[in-house]
Amino acid sequence: MTTAYAPDSTFTDSSFVVELAAFSGPLDLLLSLIREEQVDIYDIPIARICEQFVQRIRTLGLNEAAEYLEMAARLIRIKAQMLLPRGDAEAWEDPRAELVRRLLEYQQMREVVDVLERRGEERRNQFARAYLPQAPAAPQAPLALSLAELLSAVDRVLRAAKPASMHEVIPRTIDIPGAITIIRSVLALRARILWTEIVDHGAEPWQILSTLLGLLELAKGGELRVLQPRPFANVEISRDAAGEAA
Amino acid sequence: MTPLAKLLEAALFASARPIETDELAALDPDVSRAELQSALDELRERYDVDGHGVELVEIGGGWQILTRAEYTEAIERAQLAARPARLSGAALETLAIIAYRQPISRAEIEEIRGVAVGGVLKSLHERGLIDVVGRAEGLGRPLLYGTTPIFLEHFALRHLEELPRADELAIALRLPTRDAEPAVAASETE
Numbered sequence: 001m002t003t004a005y006a007p008d009s010t011f012t013d014s015s016f017v018v019e020l021a022a023f024s025g026p027l028d029l030l031l032s033l034i035r036e037e038q039v040d041i042y043d044i045p046i047a048r049i050c051e052q053f054v055q056r057i058r059t060l061g062l063n064e065a066a067e068y069l070e071m072a073a074r075l076i077r078i079k080a081q082m083l084l085p086r087g088d089a090e091a092w093e094d095p096r097a098e099l100v101r102r103l104l105e106y107q108q109m110r111e112v113v114d115v116l117e118r119r120g121e122e123r124r125n126q127f128a129r130a131y132l133p134q135a136p137a138a139p140q141a142p143l144a145l146s147l148a149e150l151l152s153a154v155d156r157v158l159r160a161a162k163p164a165s166m167h168e169v170i171p172r173t174i175d176i177p178g179a180i181t182i183i184r185s186v187l188a189l190r191a192r193i194l195w196t197e198i199v200d201h202g203a204e205p206w207q208i209l210s211t212l213l214g215l216l217e218l219a220k221g222g223e224l225r226v227l228q229p230r231p232f233a234n235v236e237i238s239r240d241a242a243g244e245a246a
Numbered sequence: 247m248t249p250l251a252k253l254l255e256a257a258l259f260a261s262a263r264p265i266e267t268d269e270l271a272a273l274d275p276d277v278s279r280a281e282l283q284s285a286l287d288e289l290r291e292r293y294d295v296d297g298h299g300v301e302l303v304e305i306g307g308g309w310q311i312l313t314r315a316e317y318t319e320a321i322e323r324a325q326l327a328a329r330p331a332r333l334s335g336a337a338l339e340t341l342a343i344i345a346y347r348q349p350i351s352r353a354e355i356e357e358i359r360g361v362a363v364g365g366v367l368k369s370l371h372e373r374g375l376i377d378v379v380g381r382a383e384g385l386g387r388p389l390l391y392g393t394t395p396i397f398l399e400h401f402a403l404r405h406l407e408e409l410p411r412a413d414e415l416a417i418a419l420r421l422p423t424r425d426a427e428p429a430v431a432a433s434e435t436e
Contacts, residue, residue, distance in 0.1 A: 024335045025361040067361045105358055108412065112342035113335070115410060116401055120333065123402035126303070126312035127327045129262050 026071035027106040029056060034103070041103060044096055046082055050075035074099070172206045179207075179214030187224060187239055195235035247292060250277060250285040255311075258289075264308030264399060306398030307405060333400075340366045341375060341397065345409060349379045349390035367391065375400060 023029040033052050034041055053075055057068045081095035145153075186193055199211050215237065218224050227236040247255075257273055258265060271282055286309060290302040303312050313321065321327050333341070340363050343355050355363050370376045379392035393406070403409065 024339055025359055027360040071360065102358070102360070106360070109339060109342050109346075109358060112346060112409065113338045116338050116342055116345075119401040119403065120338075122315065123400060124329045124332070125315040125318040126402075127318070127321060128310055128312055129259060 023060075026053075026068045027103060028110075029053065029068070030071065031103060031107060031110075041100060044100070046075065046079045046096060050079045172204070174206055174213065175210045176213050176217060179210040180218060183211070183214055183218060183224075183237070187237070192236060192238040195237065198237070248285060248288060250274065250281060251288045251292070254282075254285055254309075255289055258302070258309060258311045261310075264305045264310040266308040270309065303402065304404050305402050306395045334366075336361075336363075336366050337370055340370060341393070344376055344391050345393050345397070345406060346412060348392035349382075350392075351382050351388040351390055353388060355391075 023032070030049070030053060033049055033056065034044065037045075037049065037052070039045055039049070050072075054072050057065075057072060078095045078099060086092045183198060186198055199208055203211075215224070215226060219226050222240055225238050225240050227238070228234075229236075253273055254270060257270065267279075267282065270286075271277065271279065277285075286302065292298070293301045298314075299317055300311050300313050303310050318329065322329060336359075339359055340355055343358050344350055347354065347358075352363060352367060355367075367376070371378075374394055374396040376391050376397065377394050378389045380390045381387040382390055397403075398405065
């Protein structure tokens with residue numbers, strides 16, 4: 001990034017090497033020119049400095065930087081203003097005044113930078129407690145252990161692991177076709193049966209449900225009729241005469 | 247050492263950041279400020295006189311135990327600790343302006359430096375050296391920046407007033423007649 005440039009013999013006699021990153025801005029470059037030329041900052045020979053500034057930014061390849069170009073334009077403008085005839089000596093304002101003010105301000109700031117740089121460097125050379133940044137994790141050592149150790153480790157893990165308490169679900173799907181087969185076979189023997197006769201007393205819910213749904217299915221198909229004389233009474237199931245006829 | 251000096255030493259040892267005097271005072275409510283100060287002085291002298299590898303430093307209104315500079319090389323070579331990266335010239339210039347002119351807007355900083363400072367401000371903010379301290383009244387209500395306690399820590403300053411006053415700074419460029427500026431020569435060689 002910091003490309004060194006050879007001195008341009010056309011505008012300077014002193015031999016020096018400038019680095020591109022050596023200047024932190026146009027004011028910095030301008031100040032260094034003023035120092036090099038050993039001129040009074042309150043009486044800047046603007047034409048000379050302006051010319052050198054323009055030449056320098058060309059040499060440095062800084063002419064892409066808008067800030068340097070802006071400063072170059074400002075210098076040329078001041079140079080032009082200096083050439084204008086000064087009619088009234090009283091009212092004449094030095095067009096360099098604003099530039100000088102900025103240069104002085106900038107220079108003052110640079111002196112603070114020197115102080116900060118020195119202090120910062122001093123502090124940098126002292127470590128505080130626990131400054132240590134998080135050390136990168138050491139690479140894992142290859143695993144070295146015997147089979148017996150491995151097995152005992154597995155054993156410890158298994159003993160430590162609590163058996164997971166699980167609710168056991170027994171799959172019992174409702175069996176409607178099965179129930180239908182039973183009902184049909186019973187009805188084939190007897191024309192009329194009672195609910196309690198086809199559902200055992202200790203029947204599981206799924207059996208009851210299967211029988212009920214089978215009954216309803218057959219009743220819908222017209223194979224049988226379901227009759228309950230009064231609420232909660234035993235349900236009578238009888239062959240449907242019409243269905244039979246069909 | 248007095249018991250109080252030992253207590254302070256333990257507390258300062260336990261902390262990675264400077265501990266403010268108020269916080270140190272909270273260690274023992276029965277202790278007066280004068281006693282606290284004399285215990286701190288005792289501890290500092292202890293470190294200085296007995297030849298310790300660390301010293302007690304006053305930073306940013308607080309106190310901190312730091313290693314002595316002469317051991318930095320060895321510590322860093324052994325990779326026990328690493329010095330933080332140096333701030334760039336642009337960052338230092340921007341910090342210097344903020345330190346003296348705070349609260350200050352970005353446009354004002356750019357006016358003094360003559361270059362755009364958006365990126366620099368962002369990285370300074372990320373490092374915790376500056377913070378937004380308010381908004382200006384003017385057009386667009388631009389953000390105003392100021393320095394933080396970390397700024398003081400970074401430059402081992404007790405407070406901002408420790409920086410040279412503006413009128414103490416050498417007045418700009420000396421005339422060619424009384425030249426030989428050593429400060430300038432130093433900054434150019436870097």
